[in-house]
Amino acid sequence: MKMDKCSFCGREKKEVNLLIAGMEGHICDNCVEQAHAIVEEEFKKDQGIDIRSDRMALQRLKEAAEKAKPPFRISIVNRDTK
Numbered sequence: 585m586k587m588d589k590c591s592f593c594g595r596e597k598k599e600v601n602l603l604i605a606g607m608e609g610h611i612c613d614n615c616v617e618q619a620h621a622i623v624e625e626e627f628k629k630d631q632g633i634d635i636r637s638d639r640m641a642l643q644r645l646k647e648a649a650e651k652a653k654p655p656f657r658i659s660i661v662n663r664d665t666k
């Protein structure tokens with residue numbers, strides 16, 4: 585069985601509280617929170633507020649979000665394994 589790890593930050597599931605599986609990768613709870621912050625920043629961008637995260641991370645999240653569009657099948661990976 586292959587090692588599950590976050591596709592964004594590279595942390596393995598034992599290093600995060602929660603790892604969520606998408607169709608082509610995984611995302612950890614830390615990155616979900618960061619992604620959420622980025623989404624909020626995107627909405628604020630029109631108002632001239634800078635994006636906190638670096639551009640590469642933002643781009644990767646955007647691409648992943650595009651791929652993850654419906655049907656967005658997710659599952660929680662081994663929440664209890666640490």
Ligand SMILES: [Zn+2]
Pocket residue numbers: 590591592593594595611612613614615616
């Ligand atoms: Zn992550």
